[in-house]
Amino acid sequence: MVNDAAPATRPAGRKFRAFTAKHLDELTARAGLTPDQRLATRAVAAVLPFRTNAYVIEELIDWSAAPDDPIYRLVFPQPDMLPAEDVAHLSDLLRREAPAAEVEAAAHAVRMRLNPHPAGQLELNVPSFGDGRIPGMQHKYDETVLYFPKQGQTCHAYCTYCFRWAQFVGEPDLKMAGDEPARLREYLLAHPEVTSVLFTGGDAMIMGEPVLRRYLEPLLDLEQLESIRIGTKSLAYWPQKFVTDPDADAMLRMFEQVVESGKNLAFMAHFTHPRELEPLVLAEAVRRIRDTGAVLRTQAPLIRSINDDPEVWEGMWRTQTRMGMVPYYMFVERDTGPRDYFAVPLARAYEVFRDAYKNVSGLSRTVRGPSMSATPGKVCVDGVLEIAGEKVFALHFIQARNDDLVGKPFFAKYDPEAIWLDELKPAFADRFPFE
Structure with missing residues (x-):
């Protein structure tokens, strides 16, 4: 249970501070990049989203190893993530300070070649209901509905490999977002085969407690639902959300309410590298979430140059199990965005998985991939x-x-x-x- 007296005894902690593309030149200079390399990085960021925060910059990145540091590569665009000719063209536009509309048009052309919506997710996953489609909802598998809350269409930091990158680039036609909890409830009542709802984005945990409550509360009396899932990278990129943020205790009490309603509240926590598991504030966030009765399951894609090493995965799964989290999935990098830069061949992916899997205990072998x-x-x-x-x-x-x-x-x-x-x-x- 959440201790109501906790705010009086816990330090307030630092406030969240975001860094965006306008800070790239300063930050990449810290990584030792030359002016031309910094310009190329800005060119990539004109196409793909960039956002990070002070916690990632100061607590997770080893700047003495940048730009080769895995966490740096996880959040900072790399000049060779896109075709060289596209980077050169965009760099030239930025160098001569071309009009913003011209830069955006060039960036849009590149985005359209990057398969922004893979696996038929717009054509095949969005069902018709009543007088039309429900914005921000997908129903691919019978038992599971995905919902993209409008207020959750950002993250505490963006991953360079993110397969949802199209949500964050300011192109409305590419975005999936909904703000109709009542229609979601109506759809579920009309589809009793649905037993699980997954809130995704972006990141649902970017929302404050009152906003997230709008989406969760209408579902709590639906007997058909066995589980409510929240896909989130917040534990890796801003664990303060559950420890020192102003609404941390209110958020945890809401989690308790979901569990007390008889639902399995599952945190689908994204951890890409063992370093994300090291800070003490992360351990405290995990403890507090587990104390509500929620279950934390962990997942991440296999990413070249960041975690394509069985020892990295073995270390993550061991640490996660020790902390009370359940290893769940190793994904193959999806066929979108800078996939060619980050992807690992399937044969190698299987080797990495097998070599990590064989060295962990049965409790960690809940993982699939x-x-x-x-x-x-x-x-x-x-x-x-x-x-x-x-x-x-x-x-x-x-x-x-x-x-x-x-x-x-x-x-x-x-x-x-x-x-x-x-x-x-x-x-x-x-x-x-x-x-």
């Missing part, structure tokens, strides 16, 4: 085998649009360079079972 959130569903790479003289990937669906496919193994020809499902070819069949 490497998993691709592809158009037909979540596809897990189970291994590399040789069958009848042919080397193949063994795969299965963890989730699927067609739930008859869930859990059934299938095979693809081994390709050491493939990084996504659409680059694989079926083995022992003319087509994949989802085709």
Whole structure:
């Protein structure tokens, strides 16, 4: 239970301070970048979003190792994240101080080549209901609905690999956002097969307690719901949200209310690197959330140059288990944004997963992966085998649009360079079972 007397005994803590693209030149100079490199970084930030905060800058980044430090690479744009010709063109526009409209037009053209909405999430995931679609809602799998609160369409800091980058670049046609909790409730009542709602974004935990309560409270008396999930990077980027922020105690009391209603409140916490788990304030935030009865599950994508090392994952899973969190997913970097820069081939992804998985206890082996959130569903790479003289990937669906496919193994020809499902070819069949 939350201790109401806690605010009188806890230090107030620092206030949140954000850094955006206007601070990039100063911050990248601190990393030792040359003027041309700093300009190229600003060019990338004209296309993809940049936002970080004082906690990340002062507590997580090792500036003596920048720009190669993994946390620096996690939040700061890299000049080679985009095609060289695009970076050169945008750099030239910035150098000669071209009109903002001209820079934005060039940036828009680059964005449209980066697959801003992968896996058919706008065409296939947004259902019709009543007199039209419900803004900010997606329903891909029968039992789970995703909701994107309008007030949660930012984060305490942005990850350079983020597959939701299109939410943050100021293009309304690319954004998914809703502000109709009543319509969400109506949809759920009309779809009793839905047992779980996931609030995502952006980051739902960017919202204050009164705003988040608007979305959660209408769901608490729905008997069909088994769980309410919150996808968040806040524990890594601003754990003060649950410790010293002005509404920290009110937020935790609301979590208790969700649990007392009989729902499983699951925090889908994103941790990309072990350093995010080191600060003492993070340990206190985790303790306070667990004390409400909520469950913390951890997930992250496998990202080249940041965490593509089995020892990194082994360390994360061990620490998370020790802290009472449940390792949940290792994802494959999705086919959007600067995917070619960050992606790890599926064969290597499986090796990283296996080499980390074999060294942790059974309590950490709750984790699944490497998993691709592809158009037909979540596809897990189970291994590399040789069958009848042919080397193949063994795969299965963890989730699927067609739930008859869930859990059934299938095979693809081994390709050491493939990084996504659409680059694989079926083995022992003319087509994949989802085709």
